[in-house]
Amino acid sequence: MSALDRAFREAGGRVVSALAAGFRDLDLAEEAFAEACARAASAWGDRPPADPAAWLYSVARRAALDRLRRKATAGSHRPDEPEPEPTPEDHVMRLDQSIPDERLRLIFVCCHPAIAPEARAALTLKTVCGLSTAELAQAYLLPEPTLAQRLVRAKRKIAEAGVPFEVPGPERWGERLDAVLSTLEVAYAQSHADAALAGPHAAFGREMLSLAALLARLMPEEPEVLALAASLHLAEARRGARLGAEGAMVPLSDQDVRDWDVSLCDAGERLLARSASLSRSARQAPGPRALQAAIHAAHASRRKSGVTPWADILGLYDALLGMRKDPVVRTNRAVVVAETSGPAAALAELDQAGATGWLPWHAARADMLARLGRHEDAVADYDAALALFPNRAEALFLKRRRAASVTA
Secondary structure, three states: OOHHHHHHHHHHHHHHHHHHHHHOOHHHHHHHHHHHHHHHHHHOOOOOOOOHHHHHHHHHHHHHHHHHHHHOOHHHOOOOOOOOOOOHHHHHHOHHHOOOOOHHHHHHHHOOOOOOHHHHHHHHHHHHOOOOHHHHHHHOOOOHHHHHHHHHHHHHHHHHHOOOOOOOOHHHOHHHHHHHHHHHHHHHHHHHOOOOOOOOOOOHHHHHHHHHHHHHHHOOOOHHHHHHHHHHHHHHHOHHHOEOOOOOEOOHHHOOHHHOOHHHHHHHHHHHHHHHHHHHHOOOOOOHHHHHHHHHHHHHOHHHHOOOOHHHHHHHHHHHHOOOOOHHHHHHHHHHHHHHHOHHHHHHHHHHHOOOOOHHHHHHHHHHHHHOOOHHHHHHHHHHHHOOOOOHHHHHHHHHHHHHHHHO
């Protein structure tokens, strides 16, 4: 991976967020960052700067100012006043803070209630996390043109409504909270999808975990905030067990619990317990994120009991399905049905979900068909999954399963 690729992936979200927060213009921030990357591609060669991310931020900021001057509209824009030039001592002490981290501020901006609910999280993921329109369309199971139109409308709404580029007071967080949490959820899923941490969004795991933990500290009385933080802690705890010795993905049920991070597991369980306590005190039923966290915790209980409580997990999925009737929940629930009622029942559930074209659905369906001895049909679904460009670790896993069906 080149230095530019690495800086783009690891710092792109911070750079765009800082530019957008300073110039109060999402399009300008994205255009300036793209220009800085183009200049880097021709200027760096084999000798990148000592701090590539800071170079991109500095060049992008100058590019944004140049664009404003060329349009002769600089007077209508109110960018933040630049900080004083740092002394050499300041620079040494703040080497890891060369770019202002404005992501939390921009997340709240993109999740403003003036923006259509279905576009809030997608806009945030595009702007703050740097996900492409194609990646977002895949994550939301939508056609790419549909998703692109939503993003354009959302950015136009921010400009037209004069949405302030600031973190609102806590009393205004509730109206944006669901979109904020959805953003962290989907961004983390993009990282978690690659067991080998080799994908373009590998850094999202720890970054979204950090932001979720920050929100939990800022909103310690919100059960769903605590529940999301719990889920991310429990999922990240399994990171070290998700890759086999030969580089293939290891499914959750096959992972060695000794490779799980005990401290993250414990932290996740404490957050979930706090979330559940708050819900009970308020006499409220658990929300969807609390149910998801409880599913993670049920899987995590195997590290102490040695067994996975499949019946309990199925009950949690039944409750979640009552709140989120989407193909993702249906597919995950079907995998659990295989453990409680067998592969035939699970296959029927998967066919009802009908998530054709979604890689996990094809992989799950192939597994059920193989368990039922329908190996030719299983190979067809494995081929369908492999045609959807899985990452290397997942591809190795699917190829192994496919080969087993071919020789069965």
